[in-house]
Amino acid sequence: MHHIQIAQRVFNTPLMVDPAKALAFLAGLGPRITGREISFEGPDLPPADPADVTLPARASLFGDDLARHGASTSGPPYAVVEGIAVIAITGTLVHRGAWIGQSSGLTSYEGIAAQLQAALEDPAIRGIALDIDSFGGEVAGAFDLADRIRAARQVKPVQAFVADHALSAGYALASQADRIILSRTGAVGSIGVVAMHSDMSGALDQKGIAVTLIHAGARKVDANPYQPLPEAVRARIAGELEDLRQLFAKTVAEGRGNRLDTASALSTEAAVFRGEAAVFAGLADEVADPVTAFRAFVAAPHGTHPTSKKGPMMTTVHEDPANVPAAVAANATPEPASPPTITPLQTEAAAMSPEAIRAEAAEVAQVCAQAARLGVQFDAADAVARGLKPEALRAKVLAELATRSDAAGIVAAAPATSAKESPIIAAARKSAAASR
Structure with missing residues (x-):
C-alpha cells in the first residue's frame, strides 16, 4: 500500500x-x-x-x-x-x-x-x-x-x-x-x-x-x-x-x-x-x-x-392532505368573546393566503403526530388557533425531549409508536362524515 x-x-x-x-x-x-x-x-x-x-x-x-x-x-x-x-x-x-x-x-x-x-x-x-x-x-x-x-x-x-x-x-x-x-x-x-x-x-x-x-x-x-x-x-x-x-x-x-x-x-x-x-x-x-x-x-x-x-414528510404514516382543510376551517379562526388583541403572528396569518394557512396547519398536524410517536403530546388544534409555526413547535418538542432525558435518547432511540390520531385529522374525518 x-x-x-x-x-x-x-x-x-x-x-x-x-x-x-x-x-x-x-x-x-x-x-x-x-x-x-x-x-x-x-x-x-x-x-x-x-x-x-x-x-x-x-x-x-x-x-x-x-x-x-x-x-x-x-x-x-x-x-x-x-x-x-x-x-x-x-x-x-x-x-x-x-x-x-x-x-x-x-x-x-x-x-x-x-x-x-x-x-x-x-x-x-x-x-x-x-x-x-x-x-x-x-x-x-x-x-x-x-x-x-x-x-x-x-x-x-x-x-x-x-x-x-x-x-x-x-x-x-x-x-x-x-x-x-x-x-x-x-x-x-x-x-x-x-x-x-x-x-x-x-x-x-x-x-x-x-x-x-x-x-x-x-x-x-x-x-x-x-x-x-x-x-x-x-x-x-x-x-x-x-x-x-x-x-x-x-x-x-x-x-x-x-x-x-x-x-x-x-x-x-x-x-x-x-x-x-x-x-x-x-x-x-x-x-x-x-x-x-x-x-x-x-x-x-x-x-x-x-x-x-x-x-x-414529518411522519412515515402518510395522512391524506385532502382531509385537512375542513379541520383547518374549523380550528384556524376561533370566535372571539371580546375585541381581540392583534398579535404579530395573527397579523402574519392574515397576510397569508387560505391555501398557505391550510398547508401550514397540515404541517402542524404532522409535527404533532410525529411528536406523539416520540412520547410528547401537543394539541394540534390549539397550536393552529394560537398561530404557532411548525418550526417553533418542533423546537418546543425537542426542548421537551431534552428536558426529559439525555439528548442521546433523541438521537439513538427509536420513537415509541402511538395510535392516537391527530385532533385536526379526527376533526376533518368527522366534518367529512357529517357533510355526506
Whole structure:
C-alpha cells in the first residue's frame, strides 16, 4: 500500500468523517504508517473494530449492471433504471482520483461530479438517484460538489437514498438533494469537522533518533509529527475547523431550505440521527425501504418532477392532505368573546393566503403526530388557533425531549409508536362524515 500518500491525506488536514471510523482507520493502518503501535488522545470515542477499515466492493442497490456500465466505453458511467441515473456515493470520499471507486473502498468527488454532469447532459435521463452509504471523507472538494448537486436540482430531480449511512461529508452531499429517504436503521448527520495530529516524538526518543527541522518561515513546520503539538498551533487549527463547521452548516441549510436552517444544523453538535428521529430533526424527509422508495421515484410520470415541493414528510404514516382543510376551517379562526388583541403572528396569518394557512396547519398536524410517536403530546388544534409555526413547535418538542432525558435518547432511540390520531385529522374525518 502507498502509506505515505495515505498519511498525507489523513494527518494535519481537515476531514469530514465519522470519528469512530477515523479511529478504526488508525487502529488498523496506523501501525503500518508509523511503524509502531499508536495511542489516541482526544474526545471519548466508542471502541471500534479494526476490521471495519475494509469496505467491501458493492454494486448499487437499484441497478445490478453498474459494474458493466463502468467497464464499458460506450455506455454511461452509471447505472440507468427506466430513465433514472443511479450514482453511487459509497465508502471513503476523497477529493481527486477520477474513478477511484468500488474496488478500493474510495469514491472521489471528481468521479461523482463527472457522473453528475453526464446525467444532466443526457436527454434520456429524467432524474438522478444518489445511492449513499458513506461515513464521510475529505473536506477538500466536498463543498464544491455539494454546490453542483444543488444546482443540478434546477435541471432534473435529485433524490438521495441512504442505506445505511450518510455521515459528515456523505451528509453534506445528501443534504443537497430534493429529498432524503433513509431506512429504519439509516443514520445521517455528523455535521462537524475533525483533524488528526500524529506525535512521533516519544517514539523517536526511545529509538535515539533526533530530527532537526531546518525551515524558513515561523509557521512552516507547524503541526509536524516530530514534536508535540504546541497549544497555540492547536488553537489555530481548532479555529480553522470551526470556520469549516460553519461552512458545513451553511451548505446543509442551503440544500435543505426551510427544513433545516444554519442555526439548527449547528445545534446538532455533530450528532448522528437515526430513522424517524432524523426526519423529526429535519435532517431527512422520509423513512422507507430505499428500494421501494426508489421504485416510486422511477414510477413518477415522465416529464414531471417526481419530488415533493411541500417540504419534509414529518411522519412515515402518510395522512391524506385532502382531509385537512375542513379541520383547518374549523380550528384556524376561533370566535372571539371580546375585541381581540392583534398579535404579530395573527397579523402574519392574515397576510397569508387560505391555501398557505391550510398547508401550514397540515404541517402542524404532522409535527404533532410525529411528536406523539416520540412520547410528547401537543394539541394540534390549539397550536393552529394560537398561530404557532411548525418550526417553533418542533423546537418546543425537542426542548421537551431534552428536558426529559439525555439528548442521546433523541438521537439513538427509536420513537415509541402511538395510535392516537391527530385532533385536526379526527376533526376533518368527522366534518367529512357529517357533510355526506
